[in-house]
Amino acid sequence: MKANRSSSLVITIGLAVLLIAAMAVAGCTDTANKNTPAVTAAPVSTPAAVVTAQNAVLAATPVAPQATSAPVSTGQKQTIKISGSTTVLPIVQKAADQYMVTHPDADIQISGGGSGVGIQAIGAKTVDIGMSSREVTPAEMAKFPAFVITTVAQDGIAVVVNPVNTAQYLTLDQIKDIYLGKITKWTEITGANVPNTNNQIVVIGRDSASGTRTYFDETLLLKATPTAKMLEKNSNGAVLQTVAQTPGSIGYVSIGFVSKDVKALPVWYNAQKIVAPTLDNVKTKTYPVSRDLYVITNGQPTGLAGDFIKYILSADGQKIVADEGYVTLN
């Protein structure tokens, strides 16, 4: 490896070239931007607002943007950045849209990336709020002791099968055995049959970094490792799509994603009752599989970030949670 011999020199040159390139592009794009607002900004906001935004952002960007110290006041442009779990994103995004209607001077920018990215970003203070669909690990808590974690909604996890499947319900043991690979045929389950197939069960789950998966494995599989033959998907949407088009499949998704394309199976909880995965049952904790969704701030949220989180927790904000198919806080 010749590259390693003079790596320090290489790094210095690399940085220099990168910086030059960056400056060149910064110049280019700024000119490009100046040409566009006349056409583009009109439907979004007034040109004046754009100019203020530019000033505020230019002043704040070289260091990590921290809008939290400034008070919320009308007429002063404020930007906060939010990043993290794509499961929490729809709630926060929609809340932000509503919030910005009543607070025209607020600009809330939301990106996905995943819980891990969100937690890292809030830890490194490149964003003002992180979103997570999994619990913050002890290691992360130790690394960022200033974290303040707020639960904004709950999420139920529904077990879904293809609509052609005649299954009426599953017991917790059956779900466990299917995911551990002990039951491989639908014929082994009373009432279940998938017409025109050999009744082979196609097990679909989430990726091992997913909060949904972690929760599912811990609660339903009692921390056992699911079968290696399980097909792994990286989003609720992908699980839903696969289950909808694969007759013999079984999967699990957030309750908000259940649609007519799939059949959400009630769970035979114990000898007495069969519980359907509905919002009400999750809220009353009758349905056994539900988890919390979080937003995270560095220290107590103040300023715009604090006000925004308060809004999500308010009645208006929780209405959005319900609209998006998640479970509101009690």
Add this chain to the structure above:
Amino acid sequence: MKFMKKMDGVFHASEGTARFSVLKEQSIKTVFFFTALFAVIVVSFILLFLLRDGYPIFAQVGLLNFLLGPDWAPSAVEPLYGIFPLIIGTLLVTIGAMLFAVPLSIGCAIYISELASPRTKKILKPAVELLAGIPSVVYGFFGLIVLTNFIRVTFDIPTGETWLAASVLLGIMALPTIISVSEDAISSVPHEYKEGSLAIGATQWQTISRVLVPAALSGIAAAIILGIGRAIGETMAVLMVAGNAAIIPDPIWNILSPLRTLTATLGIEMGEVSVGSEHYSALFGVAVVLLIITLIINLSAVAILRHLKEGRAHCPARKPLVSSATRESLARFAGIIGIALVLVFLLAAAPWWLAALVLLTIGAWYFGRDQLSQKQIQTIAFSLVGLATVIVLAILVIILQDIIINGLPALSWEFLTQPPRDLGRAGGIFPAIVGTLYLVMGAIAIALPLGVGAAIYLVEYTREGRITRLIRTGVDLLNGTPSIVFGLFGFAFIVMYLNVGVSLLAGQVTLALMVLPTVIRTTEESLKNIPQSLREGSLALGATQWQTISRVVIPPAVPGIVTGAILSIGRAAGETAPIMFTAVVFSSRFLPDSVFQPVMALPYHLFILATNVPGSSTNKYGTALVLLLLVIGFYSVAIIVRTHFQNKARG
């Protein structure tokens, strides 16, 4: 220096001017040298960052346990980090993709360059380039909805998410790269070769198969390497169709088994994993292994190329018909291996009638070819070549039709000019369109000067030596680096380490790094095709090297450079993985005011709509369609430019 003196004589220039021009030449050369070195710098940076974050897992689990461990179960109570099934999965998927793509691509390239009428060519070339512009997320969803379902029903298996689906999809995605580059290579074989061959009585097919294709072999090999790079590096599409079960197919040739690749593992687990944890480190370990695999593949490909070139050099000068025995046996060996692989797959998976048909055809060909006249062989060969082209076009039509039929209802003035509402279920995608434009333009603005500079240095300023080999290895590695790794690097280095934040700039730089090798490769290829005599003539007339390059070599190479830029734009516009962690927000009210602000981008918008917003189907397809139209727009402009330059070069 001797040369400079000679030049002085011609120009009667003063001593001072001469010294100045020497200085100028030197500094120009230095600048090009650094652009060429850039690829190496970037690769060492990426490797350093990956190793830094991946090292803990090697230390903890042990290198052998990590590489050869049979179980990947990071979320188990006692986590297992064995990536052997993932390595096997990656290799199998790539081999399958090449088995699918290479015959189709070469057939299609031959058809476009040799058989198609100029008019057909004018339609076919952009059509193929269009395939390159379809975003990988769209391929993924096409694969998930159409392809896997087709495979499930055809082979009557419980799920269509299989090795076969992944290979076919990756093969389709590699098609445009392989076709475009091999077509360029075949087209640029000097006319004399073809005319000479036809003049001594060879049929057109003999000319193609024995003269043109061998003469273009280095270009075709480069095309295949680029294609392999594309296939190995693909993340978003493959994770949607491969099933991602971390198992080794049983038996190993069972193409109907689900499997999981290294890239898919990164793609599905990276976002959620806790930064700095064991699992995080294991994922960086996966990325390191992925890079090393691409290193091995690229180095062996380079070795094969060198072998081919040496084989040609041994022959008498300028004789295109290489009859070297080693080459023949090599080709035969490759052919037998290919046929054997196809046979194994057929017997393992295909319906019996298809297997029988293929076996029968091969048998008939093997025993009957001596009875056939050259003319008949030509007819058969041409129909096969035509068939390959038709298949490629059919694939394009099927995918386009799916997007257009589903996306057209979403298109409206409001959709194009409004920001999204209700999580993108309503409203428009205007900020995403502008964001994608900014990203792609910035990426090309960075990559084009660097890439063209590097190619000029490699072709014009140096002979093959240690430094060029180092640079070329760097470019090859960069080319093979999966887009998701660029994304990770962009996040770890630009966003976090340089503290730029999630921003337009971070995305532009990341995308630029990703498309850099494509720009270098295609530019290099088109520079190499400029006849040496032009350079010699220019230098003989007393022009300096820079004058020769800027006035004589570059102008006729512009069409090739533009082709490279087109492929790059197409790729950059549709990529999700590199910008996911570096540049994008899901929605923003305002357009970015500076490069330090994040933007919306079409592929990411599409990705979120498709995976995390239920009930957004119409707008999802609408976004895909707009992205596609945008790319077509880029292409049309670029094609007009290319035709313009071609005409100018000829006139």
